Amino acid sequence: xxxxxxxxxxxxxxxxxxxxxxxxxxxxxxxxxxxxxxxxxxxxxxxxxxxxxxxxxxxxxxxxxxxxxxxxxxxxxxxxxxxxxxxxxxxxxxxxxxxxxxxxxxxxxxxxxxxxxxxxxxxxxxxxxxxxxxxxxxxxxxxxxxxxxxxxxxxxxxxxxxxxxxxxxxxxxxxxxxxxxxxxxxxxxxxxxxxxxxxxxxxxxxxxxxxxxxxxxxxxxxxxxxxxxxxxxxxxxxxxxxxxxxxxxxxxxxxxxxxxxxxxxxxxxxxxxxxxxxxxxxxxxxxxxxxxxxxxxxxxxxxxxxxxxxxxxxxxxxxxxxxxxxxxxx
Numbered sequence: 001x002x003x004x005x006x007x008x009x010x011x012x013x014x015x016x017x018x019x020x021x022x023x024x025x026x027x028x029x030x031x032x033x034x035x036x037x038x039x040x041x042x043x044x045x046x047x048x049x050x051x052x053x054x055x056x057x058x059x060x061x062x063x064x065x066x067x068x069x070x071x072x073x074x075x076x077x078x079x080x081x082x083x084x085x086x087x088x089x090x091x092x093x094x095x096x097x098x099x100x101x102x103x104x105x106x107x108x109x110x111x112x113x114x115x116x117x118x119x120x121x122x123x124x125x126x127x128x129x130x131x132x133x134x135x136x137x138x139x140x141x142x143x144x145x146x147x148x149x150x151x152x153x154x155x156x157x158x159x160x161x162x163x164x165x166x167x168x169x170x171x172x173x174x175x176x177x178x179x180x181x182x183x184x185x186x187x188x189x190x191x192x193x194x195x196x197x198x199x200x201x202x203x204x205x206x207x208x209x210x211x212x213x214x215x216x217x218x219x220x221x222x223x224x225x226x227x228x229x230x231x232x233x234x235x236x237x238x239x240x241x242x243x244x245x246x247x248x249x250x251x252x253x254x255x256x257x258x259x260x261x262x263x264x265x266x267x268x269x270x271x272x273x274x275x276x277x278x279x280x281x282x283x284x285x286x287x288x289x290x291x292x293x294x295x296x297x298x299x300x301x302x303x304x305x306x307x308x309x310x311x312x313x314x315x316x317x318x319x320x321x322x323x324x325x326x327x328x329x330x
Contacts, residue, residue: 038053073101078096086321166221168220170184223252
């Protein structure tokens with residue numbers, strides 16, 4: 001496993017961030033690549049805005065993983081790939097890819113990037129396949145999967161695609177099939193299996209639509225359900241369950257509080273630790289351009305819309321800092 005050192009300094013402490021972004025925790029928005037490439041951070045504590053350039057992101061395609069590390073993919077026909085840890089400034093070299101990536105993809109780690117068993121997974125969101133490599137390995141491998149079909153008449157039948165994953169104990173979990181799917185990377189090729197269906201959770205009265213997310217935090221798996229009023233985008237309630245995977249059937253325990261955890265939902269689920277107790281939900285209702293940023297307070301079950309300027313923060317945040325890496329002892 002090869003380590004490089006970033007030219008940027010690591011964060012000075014738990015309450016500060018490099019690149020002139022101000023105080024943590026924060027959501028980071030991207031304004032695109034090119035000569036004017038800048039990132040804007042929204043500080044969750046005082047709701048202030050900070051704009052700066054992150055050098056490591058300036059000349060690469062990238063994606064922030066739920067572990068907090070960022071995969072850097074250089075442009076070109078055989079792109080160089082690396083994992084960058086913004087907390088330490090270390091960069092882990094990965095194999096070059098055979099070709100450029102499609103536009104719509106996400107990256108997941110099966111474990112802490114320093115773990116010998118860590119697998120880097122690039123999920124292609126528009127097709128039933130992903131790329132993966134082992135940290136310290138020599139190449140990327142492609143894997144096509146079949147988790148069933150989507151049948152919505154009169155739309156033609158199409159293959160079901162995994163859009164979101166969460167990693168616990170070296171395995172990746174997903175819920176697109178209705179029951180819990182598991183991808184195990186310990187064999188030579190990825191193996192898919194399914195857990196028995198967990199107990200059903202009821203809809204909130206007055207809600208006809210529910211948005212669902214899987215979230216990993218500190219090595220534990222959580223199931224978040226966001227209930228919308230009728231068939232609108234108005235959020236009525238948020239329910240969070242901890243998933244117990246110790247038995248053959250996953251069991252759910254509804255939580256009344258998250259402690260010091262914060263969940264960022266929608267663009268890609270992530271968690272972090274900090275002094276803020278609420279669950280932050282961004283664009284969970286699917287508004288265009290992510291105009292609203294919601295804070296759901298687990299203590300009094302209230303929903304607050306944080307004020308911000310759509311012109312300054314267009315789109316969804318791609319990163320939350322600090323990200324808690326549950327697989328690493330601290």
